[in-house]
């Protein structure tokens with residue numbers, strides 16, 4: 001466990017330290033934590049923003065995209081001045097201004113079978129902020145192999161899906177146990193299906209919240225469950241699912 005909090009840190013984090021589930025011990029856990037965010041878009045922006053503000057010790061970000069004009073309605077950290085710049089470079093600068101306690105590790109490339117093991121292995125919690133199921137399944141596979149925690153978010157139109165896996169547990173179902181069909185790979189596409197900006201914000205913030213709860217050792221309400229939200233009808237529901245036979249998660 002790291003050294004005692006400074007007077008500045010006690011003041012800076014006072015509104016969360018006062019929470020019964022946090023306290024100075026919880027804040028030290030947050031400052032010692034180590035998370036990876038894959039994707040610096042609509043989900044990645046609120047995830048990185050809130051985890052930086054909370055004082056997460058080290059945040060890795062994987063993204064190879066540049067800011068586009070069409071991103072700004074939902075990717076809440078970028079402005080028109082950032083168009084054309086690499087998202088990770090913009091984020092890194094903003095994170096230093098938001099909270100210099102946080103160390104950043106930038107990966108300006110696409111996550112792939114070649115680099116996933118090496119990158120994921122350096123972090124305790126993986127947050128999926130990607131916009132495609134190929135990447136989500138890749139993270140699922142490697143987080144499972146490496147016995148990491150993985151928090152997945154998926155968004156389309158007014159809908160959001162949130163999962164929180166702890167692959168340290170032997171009987172943990174995985175993303176593939178829920179999405180049995182590969183057809184889903186084509187389902188989420190902001191370009192053709194559209195997305196309302198705040199939907200990305202709500203789902204990304206829930207993912208950040210789950211990451212903090214994980215760091216603090218609070219109970220995971222989403223064990224073998226998915227949280228499905230619809231912001232058009234304002235419904236939030238949890239649905240159980242179980243580990244499937246012959247799934248990728250069986251081969252440990």
Ligand SMILES: [Zn+2]
Nearest residue numbers: 174177247249
């Ligand atoms: Zn599975």
